[in-house]
Amino acid sequence: MDKSLNQQITDFKVWRDELSQSISAYRDWLGKANPESSLEELRLYDIEQALERDKLILAFVAEFSRGKTETINALFFSEYEQRLLPSDPGRTTMCPTEVFWDDREEPCIKLLPIETRKSDDSLNYYKSTPQAWSKIRLEINSPSQMKQAFLSIIEQKEVSLDEARAVGLWDENDQVMTQALQAKGKIDIPVWRHALINFPHPLLKSGLVILDTPGLNALGAEPELTLNIISNAHAVIFIMATDTGVTKSDMQIWTDHIGNHCRRKIALLNKIDILWDALKTQAEVDAEIISQINQTARQLHLDTSSVLAISAQKALLAKIKRDTELLERSGILKVEKMLAENVVGAKHDILRTTLVMETSSMVKNSRRFIQQRLANRRSQLDELQNLRGKNRSIIENLLTEVSESRKHYDASVATFNQGSNVISGLGKHLLGLLEQENLQKLLEESKHEIGDSWSTVGLNRSIRKLIQQTRQMAEEINGMGSNIQQQAEQLYQLFASRHLFEARIPPRLDMSEFTERMAALEMITEAFCRDPVNVMTEKHFLIRKFFMSLGRQVETIFADTCKQAQTWLKQVLAPLKQQIDEHKENLDKRSKSLMQIHQNADELQNNITALEENLASLQAQSVMLDKLLLKMMQDAKPRNMTTSAGPAVAA
Ligand SMILES: Nc1nc2c(ncn2[C@@H]2O[C@H](COP(=O)(O)OP(=O)(O)OP(=O)(O)O)[C@@H](O)[C@H]2O)c(=O)[nH]1
Ligand SMILES: [Mg+2]
Secondary structure: OOHHHHHHHHHHHHHHHHHHHHHHHHHHHHHHHOOOOHHHHHHHHHHHHHHHOOOEEEEEEOOOOOOHHHHHHHHHOHHHOOOOOOOOOOOOOOOOEEEEOOOOOOOEEEEEEHHHHHOOOOHHHHHOOHHHOEEEEOOOOOHHHHHHHHHHHHOEEEEOHHHHHHOOOOOOOOHHHHHHHHHHOOEEEEOEEEEEEEOOOHHHHOOEEEEEOOOHHHHHHOHHHHHHHHOOOOEEEEEEEOOOEOOHHHHHHHHHHHOOOOOOEEEEEEOHHHHOOOOOOHHHHHHHHHHHHHHHHHHHOOOHHHEEEOOHHHHHHHHHHOOHHHHHHHOHHHHHHHHHHHHHHHHHHHHHHHHHHHHHHHHHHHHHHHHHHHHHHHHHHHHHHHOOOOOHHHHHHHHHHHHHHHHHHHHHHHHHHHHHHHHHHHHHHHHHHHOHHHHHHHHHHHHHHHOOOOOHHHHHHHHHHHHHHHHHHHHHHHHHHHHHHHHHHHHHHHHHHHHOOOOOOOOOOOOHHHHHHHHHHHHHHHHHHHOHHHHHHOOHHHHHHHHHHHHHHHHHHHHHHHHHHHHHHHHHHHHHHHHHHHHHHHHHHHHHHHHHHHHOOOHHHHHHHHHHHHHHHHHHHHHHHHHHHHHHHHHHOOOOOOOOOOOOOEO
């Protein structure tokens, strides 16, 4: 394997682990320093988990026999010196296959029976239902046992027309099926619906997940793949073959399942070895390849730099035989370079700009908090040191002063409590819109709108209406969000003007991700409804399944947004609340120590000593936070990785 891709993925994992350690150190500190920080601690824990479980998903999507599995073998599994995942002429991979590593389980392959398609339960649901899967253990030291086990991915069985219909796999336009039915009265269908391969390969251990898919038939039959799994992949690798060129069904897969709904796309023109011809010069072969690349890029509306020509078969062979010349000629090194730089690099960028920024801003807040506390303690120390040799009347004056500011302050706190109550009332109303109960009503209405006919026209109309409703809802939430934000801002201003608190502007609630995700679902639905095969044959089974999968997706989007809104609501007043408590504690401390000194002059020195000790401890904490922050800021800088800005991968 090319070192750059391997190295890049491993480096990325090391970076995540180091960052996770810094975050964990900060979380420990926070727990001890601020007993009221459980919300932040929980969030930090979530971030640590997200870093640990972070996945980089590469989906291989194409019509059958274009060489997806061969490319996966060549890219990731050549060290087993054989074709580990089964790849053969004709339709080979029968079920979508996810290859990954999860150390909570032994190496194994898990298979979901095709009959599960008869129920409305989603693939995602089955993933959390272990008893539904058949499991084969993998002996990782025995390539032959593994190869044998992997053959299950291509298992098929003969069933009657009724049975094929019952699992929603009968397709009267599929020639292979109709011919089989005529010839033997039976149809071949896959034995398994989905395969999960848990495999301890170093790259998979670093968080890489590979998704291998069968051709158009399976994609069309399992809407959840397009709606959820493929559209969530970090990059989709679309493969065509030089011998067939871009066919009609290639184009259909591209437009329906990839084109507009995937973030990063790489197109590969495979099997260039077929063009290698002893009677042609290398220049002639190169010219033919370039011409095919240009034509493919035009057809797919991609930049030519996103289309690469390869021979997966020769790449696998070259790696096994350690033939560097053939490896270079196979074109696979360019694919590895592109994946390393653009896909891994881009993923790294996303984490840097989101998680690192979020945690470092939390550390900055803590640092600011400690600085303020230090300043307060210093002025308190000054006050006490100035009392040395002074008479009791001065202390009495100071006590009156503290008590006056306490009264003044309590009045503001009462205003804060009122405002905070109003905000939590508004917040409840806002969250109510995003709750599953409200969504289920919307989904029920959509289902009603489609009626019993399950037609594409009905589906399209109902989804459009649903999206329109959620758009209005997002606007309503935006309005409520800015109302809350304004009310919070007034409270911040009140404390800034009356008690010299730091003036801050509370964060806004951002609903743009929600709207974008809903719009993406609308686009996928439109493509599905436009597809002539779905329109002409009116596949009720499929449309029903599509609607169900769509419903699950919308549920996820609502749940994510609800969680975000909850966090935002908690954060909108949290910094102010923290300052209010801190200020109260300062006033309490000040008046308590003045009272002690008023009663007994000897207490002055004890109080000074205690404050000095407290100052020293705060200073040590401040140094520790500075170090942590510095480390995080360094982590936030791009390393020597290329960023996602380059045009090489269509985003
Ligand atoms: N000549 C040549 N044949 C290739 C190349 N890559 C794959 N093949 C052959 O093409 C056939 C199909 O390859 P697969 O990897 O099974 O294709 P797939 O896209 O995974 O196909 P399905 O699993 O059926 O969806 C196999 O016989 C491969 O050996 C290549 O670069 N050159
Ligand atoms: Mg395959």
